[in-house]
Amino acid sequence: MTTSTRGAKAPAVLVLEDGRTFHGRAYGAVGVTFGEAVFSTGMTGYQETLTDPSYHRQVVVMTAPHVGNTGVNDEDPESQRIWVAGYVVRDPARVPSNWRSRRSLDEELRKQGVVGISGIDTRALTRHLRERGAMRVGIFSGNALPDAGTMLAEVRQAPEMSGADLSAEVATKETYVVPAIGEKKFTVAAVDLGIKGMTPHRMAERGIEVHVLPATATAEDVFAVNPDGVFFSNGPGDPSTADGPVSVMKAVLERKTPLFGICFGNQILGRALGFGTYKLKYGHRGINQPVQDRTTGKVEVTAHNHGFAVDAPLDKVSDTPFGRAEVSHVCLNDNVVEGLQLLDQPAFSVQYHPEAAAGPHDAAYLFDRFVELMEGQRA
Numbered sequence: 001m002t003t004s005t006r007g008a009k010a011p012a013v014l015v016l017e018d019g020r021t022f023h024g025r026a027y028g029a030v031g032v033t034f035g036e037a038v039f040s041t042g043m044t045g046y047q048e049t050l051t052d053p054s055y056h057r058q059v060v061v062m063t064a065p066h067v068g069n070t071g072v073n074d075e076d077p078e079s080q081r082i083w084v085a086g087y088v089v090r091d092p093a094r095v096p097s098n099w100r101s102r103r104s105l106d107e108e109l110r111k112q113g114v115v116g117i118s119g120i121d122t123r124a125l126t127r128h129l130r131e132r133g134a135m136r137v138g139i140f141s142g143n144a145l146p147d148a149g150t151m152l153a154e155v156r157q158a159p160e161m162s163g164a165d166l167s168a169e170v171a172t173k174e175t176y177v178v179p180a181i182g183e184k185k186f187t188v189a190a191v192d193l194g195i196k197g198m199t200p201h202r203m204a205e206r207g208i209e210v211h212v213l214p215a216t217a218t219a220e221d222v223f224a225v226n227p228d229g230v231f232f233s234n235g236p237g238d239p240s241t242a243d244g245p246v247s248v249m250k251a252v253l254e255r256k257t258p259l260f261g262i263c264f265g266n267q268i269l270g271r272a273l274g275f276g277t278y279k280l281k282y283g284h285r286g287i288n289q290p291v292q293d294r295t296t297g298k299v300e301v302t303a304h305n306h307g308f309a310v311d312a313p314l315d316k317v318s319d320t321p322f323g324r325a326e327v328s329h330v331c332l333n334d335n336v337v338e339g340l341q342l343l344d345q346p347a348f349s350v351q352y353h354p355e356a357a358a359g360p361h362d363a364a365y366l367f368d369r370f371v372e373l374m375e376g377q378r379a
């Protein structure tokens with residue numbers, strides 16, 4: 001029997017900070033939530049999106065019109081909980097169907113208290129965000145909603161993403177170890193700024209024992225692991241606030257320990273090298289973004305989730321306090337810096353997600369590059 005509950009759902013309203021409003025139905029928990037409205041162009045992988053800690057304080061709009069079709073399983077989450085502040089879908093699946101599915105997405109959102117909205121024109125909303133830029137948003141659902149002026153005033157009081165320092169809110173409080181799969185070849189200290197579960201797994205698959213350290217780890221904590229390599233993870237918030245991790249990274253660069261960074265880690269490497277970071281108009285989110293590896297000329301289709309970017313020159317080698325550096329990867333949609341590499345020591349980073357959870361595996365070679373750097377250091 002199909003259990004269509006759509007008709008029974010409470011009314012819901014999505015209010016953008018510029019006053020544009022969309023009316024729909026509650027999806028997931030009924031209540032009120034605020035965050036930065038961003039859109040994701042991923043056609044699949046909603047569980048990985050919802051549980052990616054980098055989405056902390058963001059309300060995610062799915063451009064894919066049908067969401068929830070494969071339900072929710074216990075294998076795909078990237079962390080212990082859903083991190084998005086709110087969820088916006090056009091047409092939720094009425095009947096999830098997949099051999100791994102344990103419950104519906106609507107149920108999971110309700111269980112975790114995540115307020116969402118469905119039945120709105122997500123295409124119009126996405127176009128609006130693309131034209132006007134990412135902005136604050138509120139979702140209000142229930143049978144007794146505040147008046148329009150009150151809702152808008154509340155949205156405008158919500159905190160902005162610029163200037164937000166969020167890593168410590170999502171990262172582990174205690175160090176933990178992800179063992180190497182098979183023979184252990186290397187030890188890596190991974191600074192957790194909001195790490196996704198697949199990242200240490202991709203390293204473990206390559207014989208790396210990963211010590212995941214809290215976001216507040218000092219350089220001494222990192223070196224205490226006696227690492228062959230150091231990794232800086234993805235994470236939420238504005239990289240211009242990450243002074244702590246930037247100084248730890250400088251200490252790692254000083255020692256010339258092989259270094260790899262993903263996403264927030266790329267922005268931190270950028271800052272450690274003396275480049276600035278800036279907020280993109282509406283960011284890159286999804287699993288279908290074209291990136292060129294300028295070191296090989298190859299184009300890869302990649303997974304992204306970033307709202308900020310590094311401001312580094314594309315067409316010249318830069319002199320930095322740690323030697324020469326260059327932009328190794330660039331996004332072919334908009335020429336945004338997608339990777340950095342040092343030419344005089346073993347350090348590199350990418351702005352996108354080679355761990356590919358969800359996403360295509362085109363960029364898996366970057367974990368092999370990290371291994372090669374660590375091998376090179378030993379030789």
Ligand SMILES: NC(=O)CC[C@H](N)C(=O)O
Nearest residue numbers: 054234235263264307308
């Ligand atoms: N996934 C990430 O690490 C995102 C980094 C940063 N919070 C940004 O939005 O650009």
